[in-house]
Amino acid sequence: MNIKSIITATMALLLSTACSAGAKQETVMNKDGKALVVFFSHAGDNYAVGNIEVGNTKIVADYITELTGAAQFEIVTHKYDGMAYTPLINLAKEEASKGELPEYEGDVDLAKYDTVFIGGPVWWGTYPQVMFTFFKKHKDDLKGKTIIPFTTHEGSGLANCVEDVKKAFPGASVQKGFSIYGHEVRTEKKKVEKWIEGLGY
């Protein structure tokens, strides 16, 4: 390869990288396409917020729906109903270590949507196992689509959630995620508004 062809090849590489980064951003900006919020949230006894009637992540999911006009699908299991915090964290740890996939109720047709927000609490460093049941069932349904992960947490931020979503949905364009403390969701709606605004909605 002579110097001219090396420069040409480098330019082509730089250009294609710039174009694909641009295309990725455009997908997020496709606010006219149909969006869906898929989430799991646990109401009841929880860390930092006491016994709550509506889960922290559900509050964020509702804000997203209100701000974007997205549809919603809530991943529901009754496996943890009425559990106190300590037994719940022990059960969740065991489920994660065994890779258990708890059942959830109903389902959703993802074919209708271009952008899917996926959110849940951080449980032991990633999403609750029941969300992985959803991911496994729908692993081929989000190819070429945009996924925007979000979490509520008490210190771990996004933890491994974005990486785990990328692994679960090969072929999807997984965007930078958003996280917010669970104990802040009731008073800091503006943080969610700012994030959603930044996505182009």
Ligand SMILES: Cc1cc2nc3c(=O)[nH]c(=O)nc-3n(C[C@H](O)[C@H](O)[C@H](O)COP(=O)(O)O)c2cc1C
């Ligand atoms: C089983 C369990 C495990 C948790 N593990 C973590 C964790 O690893 N990191 C963290 O920051 N918060 C952890 N938390 C706190 C939750 O992520 C946080 O309270 C979240 O906002 C709960 O959301 P929800 O009300 O929608 O379920 C855990 C909570 C529970 C119940």
